Amino acid sequence: MASIELDIWRGEWGLASIDLECLKVLTYMKFIGVPVRVREATNPFFTPKGRLPVMKDGRKLLSNFEEVVEHLKSLHYSTDVHLNTKQAAEASAFTQYLREKLYPAYQYAWWVDEKNYCDLTRPTYAKALCIPFNFYYPSHYQNAAKEMVDALYGEHTDLREIERTIYNEAEKCLKTLSDRLGESEYFFGNRPSSFDATVFAYLAPLVKAPFPNSTLANHVKGIANLTRFVARINQKNFRHVTDEYNRLNSKKQSTGTQSEREAANFPNQTRNKILAALFAAVAMTGYAVANGMFQDFKEFENTREYNDMFENDEDDN
Known part of the structure; x- marks a missing residue:
């Protein structure tokens, strides 16, 4: 196997990366223990799809989480081998549920909420990018998020009504996740799965980032077993990042x-x-x-x- 390289958005606030998709891939690789060289990229312009993360294994380039999981499985690296048929189906259904209910709220909190965008998101991504791309990409990502929200909730004319609807659905989703996790360490037994990597990637930035408007973040922080879930995975897999952040802080x-x-x-x-x-x-x-x-x-x-x-x-x- 050639040396695997992974380009990601930089980390912040004790997180290995500020980005949801990057955290998914990076956390999954930590779970399976695959040797990888991680690099913090400052310019996604020359990536195959103009975005991060990008995994390089020899001549193969992958930027989609599902593709990365399948490729690593072909190399006999997988965290999902312990899942039975029912659990695998449940994990797939929950993943789609997160995409439909939590992802729009996540995007709204990061990119659509103007206070969060101006005071947190834009300066954070601008700091991670090199000139002149730090002037282009934040607004580009914001426009994409606004288009997605408009496509999903365009029938609502009041932005405050859209926000309430999005966050209400996200809150129900978080409660469902909490009920499914219970007091277990992971969602399916005592070993992590790709679904655990996905949930962590959604929740960790909401727990760690200092949002000025913290409605969605407060929903997560108010659920004890989900915040413990984030803390456990962060401590077990990214302790060096957490320790360095605490030292500098x-x-x-x-x-x-x-x-x-x-x-x-x-x-x-x-x-x-x-x-x-x-x-x-x-x-x-x-x-x-x-x-x-x-x-x-x-x-x-x-x-x-x-x-x-x-x-x-x-x-x-």
């Missing part, structure tokens, strides 16, 4: 605290410096008087040299 907070302390102490520091300068000036003046420096200067004023200086100035004029 702690360092940033420490630096911020120090800056805040310095800012808080600034008035006192300024006052102390002024008082110290005044004290030094008084002390130096006292020392000068004590040593007769002013007297010496007065005597110097009466000397011939001092008078000559001003006489010369007058002559020059």
